[in-house]
Amino acid sequence: MLKYLFTLLFVFTLCRADLLFPEKGQELNYIHVLFDWDQEPNAILYNLQISNLESFNNIILDVHEETTLYIVKDTIEWESTYYWRIRSIYNNGNIGQWSEESYFTTGEPKTSGQDVDIYSNDLIQDGVIVYGWATGAIDRFGNEIWNTEYFLMNQINNYGQLYGQMGVEQGGELTHGGELNFYNQFLWMSPEGTEVDRHEIIQLPNGNYMAFTYVYQLGPVPLGDWTQNYQSLGYTADGVTDEFQWRGCKIIEWDQETREEVWSWDPFDHFSMDDHDLYGGTWWNATNSWSYDWMHSNGLHFDEDESVIYVSHRNLSRISKISYPSGEVIWNMGLPAEYNTGDENICTDLLFSFQHHIQMLDDGDLLFFDNGNLSHMLLGDPNPISRIRRIRVIDDSYCETVWQYDLPQNLYGSAKGSVQLLENGNYFIYTLGNGLGEFEPSVFEITPGWEIVWKATAEYLNTHWYRAYKIPSIHPNAFSVLFDQYYDMDVDGNSFTGVVLDDTNTTLSFTIHNQSSYSQSYTYTLSDNNGWFNVSSDTVNIEDNEHFIVTLEPMVEPDSVTSLTMDIWPIYHEYAMKSMNYDVYHVDGILSEMEPNIPTEYALFHNYPNPFNPITTLRYYLPDDMNVKITIYDIMGRVVKTLINSSQNAGYKSSQWNATNDAGQPVSAGVYLYTIEAGQFRQTKKMVLLK
Numbered sequence: 001m002l003k004y005l006f007t008l009l010f011v012f013t014l015c016r017a018d019l020l021f022p023e024k025g026q027e028l029n030y031i032h033v034l035f036d037w038d039q040e041p042n043a044i045l046y047n048l049q050i051s052n053l054e055s056f057n058n059i060i061l062d063v064h065e066e067t068t069l070y071i072v073k074d075t076i077e078w079e080s081t082y083y084w085r086i087r088s089i090y091n092n093g094n095i096g097q098w099s100e101e102s103y104f105t106t107g108e109p110k111t112s113g114q115d116v117d118i119y120s121n122d123l124i125q126d127g128v129i130v131y132g133w134a135t136g137a138i139d140r141f142g143n144e145i146w147n148t149e150y151f152l153m154n155q156i157n158n159y160g161q162l163y164g165q166m167g168v169e170q171g172g173e174l175t176h177g178g179e180l181n182f183y184n185q186f187l188w189m190s191p192e193g194t195e196v197d198r199h200e201i202i203q204l205p206n207g208n209y210m211a212f213t214y215v216y217q218l219g220p221v222p223l224g225d226w227t228q229n230y231q232s233l234g235y236t237a238d239g240v241t242d243e244f245q246w247r248g249c250k251i252i253e254w255d256q257e258t259r260e261e262v263w264s265w266d267p268f269d270h271f272s273m274d275d276h277d278l279y280g281g282t283w284w285n286a287t288n289s290w291s292y293d294w295m296h297s298n299g300l301h302f303d304e305d306e307s308v309i310y311v312s313h314r315n316l317s318r319i320s321k322i323s324y325p326s327g328e329v330i331w332n333m334g335l336p337a338e339y340n341t342g343d344e345n346i347c348t349d350l351l352f353s354f355q356h357h358i359q360m361l362d363d364g365d366l367l368f369f370d371n372g373n374l375s376h377m378l379l380g381d382p383n384p385i386s387r388i389r390r391i392r393v394i395d396d397s398y399c400e401t402v403w404q405y406d407l408p409q410n411l412y413g414s415a416k417g418s419v420q421l422l423e424n425g426n427y428f429i430y431t432l433g434n435g436l437g438e439f440e441p442s443v444f445e446i447t448p449g450w451e452i453v454w455k456a457t458a459e460y461l462n463t464h465w466y467r468a469y470k471i472p473s474i475h476p477n478a479f480s481v482l483f484d485q486y487y488d489m490d491v492d493g494n495s496f497t498g499v500v501l502d503d504t505n506t507t508l509s510f511t512i513h514n515q516s517s518y519s520q521s522y523t524y525t526l527s528d529n530n531g532w533f534n535v536s537s538d539t540v541n542i543e544d545n546e547h548f549i550v551t552l553e554p555m556v557e558p559d560s561v562t563s564l565t566m567d568i569w570p571i572y573h574e575y576a577m578k579s580m581n582y583d584v585y586h587v588d589g590i591l592s593e594m595e596p597n598i599p600t601e602y603a604l605f606h607n608y609p610n611p612f613n614p615i616t617t618l619r620y621y622l623p624d625d626m627n628v629k630i631t632i633y634d635i636m637g638r639v640v641k642t643l644i645n646s647s648q649n650a651g652y653k654s655s656q657w658n659a660t661n662d663a664g665q666p667v668s669a670g671v672y673l674y675t676i677e678a679g680q681f682r683q684t685k686k687m688v689l690l691k
Contacts, residue, residue, distance in 0.1 A: 019086060022104035023613050026690060029107050029184055030137075030146040031076040032128075034475045035084060036069050040096070041488040041497050043088035047095070050075065050084045054101070064089070067513045069480040071473070078144070081105045110147040111136030113459040114443075120453040124445060125422040129456070130156060131430065131443060131468040132164060142456060146474050151180045154200055156469045159572040160476025160518050165198040177201040177211045181575060182474045183611070185688050186670040189635060191259045197249060199298040199466075207256040210309075212249040212297050215266055219246040219273050219292070226283045233287070245290060246273065249297035251309070251322075265309075265327045267295060275342045277315050280354060280373055299358040299368070312358040312368065316341050319358055319368070321396070331396050335378070347399035351378040352389060357418040357467060365392050365402050369417035369429070386412045386431060388419050405450055409435045411442055418467035426453070430468035433457075443468045472517035472544065477576035479522065481568060483510045486582070498583035499564070501554065508533070508584065509551045512568070514542040520570045524550070528584065530562035531555070539571065556586045567606065575671065575688045579606035602681040607657075607674065611688035614659045614666075618643070618674060622650045626679050632657060633673040640667055643674075659689050 021036040022028060035048060048070055050061040060082075061075050076082065083103045088096035111134060118124070118140065128145065130137045132153030137146035152165040152174055165174045166186060177196035178189040188209060190196050197212035204210055221230045221237040221244050230237035235244060248271075253263035276294060277283070286292040299312035308330065309322045318334040318341060335351065337343035354373035361367055370387040372379075379385075390403040405427065407413075412435030420428040426445050433440030441463045444455035458465075485500045499508065514520055519541065526536040532554040542548045556562075564584050569577035603621040610616060618630065630644040640661050657674075661667055669691035675684040 019084070019099055019102045020609060021611070022102070023609065023611075023690065024102045025104065026613050027105045027107050029148060030182065030474055031078060031106055032145050032474055033072045033076050033104075034069065034478055035072065036480070037086050037099070039068050039482055039486060040088045041486050042090050043096070044091050045089040047087045047089060048084065049086075050082055052080065052082055054083050054103070056083065056085070056101075067480040067482060067515065069478060069513070069515050071475055071478060071515065076106060078106050078109045107147075109144045110134075110149060111138075111144050112463050114138060114142045114456040115459055116140070116142035117455045118453075119455070120451070123424075123426070123447060123451070123453040125424045125426055125428070125470055127422075127470040127472050128474055129443060129468060129470055130474075131465045133464055133466050135164070137474060138456070140454065146182060148180070148184050150184060152198055152466070153180075154198065154467060155202060156471055157203070158518070159520060159570075160471060160473070160516065161203065161572055163201045163203065165196065165201075174198070177209070179203065179209075181477070181573070183688075183690055184669055185575060185611070185690070186635060187575060188256065189259075190254060191261075192636070194252075197297070200300045202300050202302060203256075204253065204302055205304045208253050208262065209256065210251060210253045210300060210302065212300075213252050215248045215250040215268065216245050216291060217248070217268050217273075218242040219244060219294075221292075222276065222278065222283070224278060224283055226287060229284075229287050244286075244292060246294045247291040249295045249313070251297075251300070251311070263325055265322060267297075270322075270327065270329050271295075272342075274340075275316060275318075276340065277317070278340045279377060280315065280317075282315050298356050301359045303360050310358050310360060310366065312355055314354050314356065314371075317353040317355065317374070318342065318345070319355065319366070321393075331393075333393075333399070339378075346397055347391070347393070350389065350391065350399060350401075351375075352387070353378060354414075355389075356416060361390075361421055365390050367419055367421060369413075369419045369431075371413055371415065371417055373414055383409055383435065384412050384414070385409065386417065386435075388427060388429060390421075403448065405429075405446060407431060407435075410440055411435060416464065416466050418469075420469055422470060428468065428470045430465055432464065439463070441465055445470070476516045476518050476520070477570055477573040478515040478517075479520070479570060479576070479578075480513045480515060481510055481566075481578060481580065482513070483508075483580075483582060485509075496583070496585060498561070498585050500585050500587055501556065502587045507551050507553050508564075509549055510566075511547050511549050512540065512542060513547045514544060516570070517544045519543050520572065522548075522568060523571050524566055524568040526552070526564065526566040528562040528564040530560070532562050532584070533564070554584075554586070561585050574686070575611065577606070577610070577686075579608070579610070602676075602678060602683070604676045604683040604685060606685060607687045611690045612659075613669075613690040615656055616659075616687060616689075617654050617656050619654045620676055622648060622653060622678060624650050624679075628653075629677045630655065631675050631677075633675065634667070635671045635673070637673075640672065 018038040046065050085101045086099045128137050135153040155163040162180045166178050176190045179187040201211040223239040227237045248267040251265040255262050295313045296315040297313045301310040307324050311320045320332050321330040331346050333347045334345040335341050336348040352370040354371040356369045358368045367390045370389050372384050372386045375381045375384050386407045388405040391399045411431045411433045413432035416432050418430045430443045433442045441458040446452050485505050488497050521541045523539040540548050562584050564582045566580045605619040607616045607618045627647045632641040669689050
């Protein structure tokens with residue numbers, strides 16, 4: 001029997017890789033640039049070149065990469081144009097032709113500058129610094145590497161997901177809570193008509209979103225130095241009469257898909273209005289407002305193991321542990337009873353006040369930024385001092401201090417503030433820094449032994465950030481997939497491209513490379529039209545910068561071919577889905593000429609390219625002649641464009657969308673849905689528009 005080993009001829013000179021990302025002509029809002037291209041048959045290595053000249057007469061980067069993805073962290077500058085290309089390198093040392101050249105531009109830097117001091121380079125956790133209100137990112141030297149004008153970041157989780165406040169349209173008023181990615185694409189947005197507080201939005205393990213909204217109830221104006229001011233405004237202000245609006249922070253959970261409210265927690269049902277601040281100036285502040293900011297809740301942390309929510313209420317100097325979903329308050333942690341914020345608080349010896357950024361660490365400790373607005377009164381500090389507190393709650397009744405850091409007086413922050421425990425054991429801290437009467441907004445990294453190893457101070461001292469995080473990368477979606485035995489071949493005078501299985505290589509195998517610098521989980525679904533693999537689906541977890549090999553055993557006849565389709569995506573970054581189509585050949589002797597089977601059912605394929613800017617192609621298959629309607633919706637479920645609404649013949653079809661609405665106007669970047677309706681068949685898929 002003649003094996004394919006003796007009849008296979010590799011074709012080297014015709015392989016030209018397709019460049020996927022950045023897309024041609026795309027303007028980037030970052031300068032740490034991810035390059036992505038298609039796998040080429042026979043290639044064992046790829047040569048990537050970048051130039052600032054279309055002629056490539058000045059090469060600024062020339063590297064070799066074994067996968068189909070490479071991230072450039074140096075070299076690229078703002079407000080510039082770059083050209084790039086790829087060529088394949090083969091096992092025998094031959095080199096393929098250059099791909100078609102592509103180009104992209106970088107936008108302008110948008111964030112204010114920072115003065116950076118590096119005190120101990122060896123002790124610094126490697127990573128990218130992201131901060132907000134005005135959200136941006138810098139490297140350890142203070143160089144801006146990413147920015148967005150459309151988002152107020154308040155949280156980045158361990159998978160690189162960004163949460164915060166956004167507008168319905170890019171550049172619009174920030175009225176919604178939601179999720180954004182580093183490419184300025186809106187991934188989820190709270191429903192219309194809901195007033196979402198900007199301090200915290202999180203995503204629960206079930207995929208739903210949780211944030212604060214406002215709830216109001218009439219209450220009294222308590223007696224105090226402010227009484228006469230309220231009486232001059234027409235209020236009784238006797239501490240008894242319910243006459244003034246109190247604003248509380250209600251916790252709401254929204255369904256990820258429908259955006260409907262599925263759970264809530266109302267503080268007026270669980271807290272007593274007898275508990276309120278008397279010493280922090282909150283009642284004086286309310287004289288300039290139409291409501292009293294009773295709670296000013298500013299932090300949420302969901303613990304899946306216990307099914308509880310930890311909540312920080314700044315104006316009550318209180319941290320609560322709330323059972324989910326019952327809503328029962330398990331405990332309140334706060335001040336002693338004489339300070340009027342509750343007479344059943346635990347851990348009253350800590351004497352923290354006006355705190356921010358509550359979080360639970362992996363070992364169960366609680367970590368938060370104690371602003372210390374009342375520390376001069378509570379702890380006897382000559383002037384207010386902010387502190388980082390890491391504590392352990394014992395038996396839901398008392399606390400032990402695990403670690404504490406007292407910020408110097410000039411870095412006291414009367415508002416805002418954050419802290420993050422880094423992988424190297426250091427703490428990453430942001431403070432408003434207004435302890436000496438002037439703002440000194442600062443982000444710094446400190447060792448457990450209180451040594452500051454890195455510090456950045458805003459050049460413009462009126463800069464107000466909210467939180468700061470150090471993260472591994474701005475590309476948490478970065479991954480590549482390589483199929484083994486992927487060849488261009490010439491067998492018995494016939495040319496084929498595909499994955500080749502034979503007597504030696506009997507299984508289909510592919511490798512998933514996690515290049516995101518985060519630990520990520522990836523889901524893949526794989527099927528073929530001849531049932532070699534049935535329908536295979538699995539989720540695998542891959543540590544940062546590691547890989548995972550998937551091997552599948554086919555049920556196959558000799559001398560046969562099938563068409564394989566695979567979708568794969570990081571489960572926390574679905575917008576980064578890769579859709580792959582391969583012919584798979586089983587060679588036993590001379591390969592017969594065969595055509596893949598024609599589908600017998602409706603099919604809506606993934607658009608290509610995806611993400612795209614500004615044109616993408618939608619492909620589908622009709623088994624019969626019939627009327628077809630394809631509609632494009634935005635993430636809010638509103639019709640953007642009716643792309644097709646007509647009778648069509650059976651067969652493979654495609655249609656292009658140029659990112660405009662029914663009025664012919666360009667639409668904003670973000671996630672869109674496209675739906676096909678044909679007879680009783682209806683199917684919806686997602687696509688992402690970049691700008």
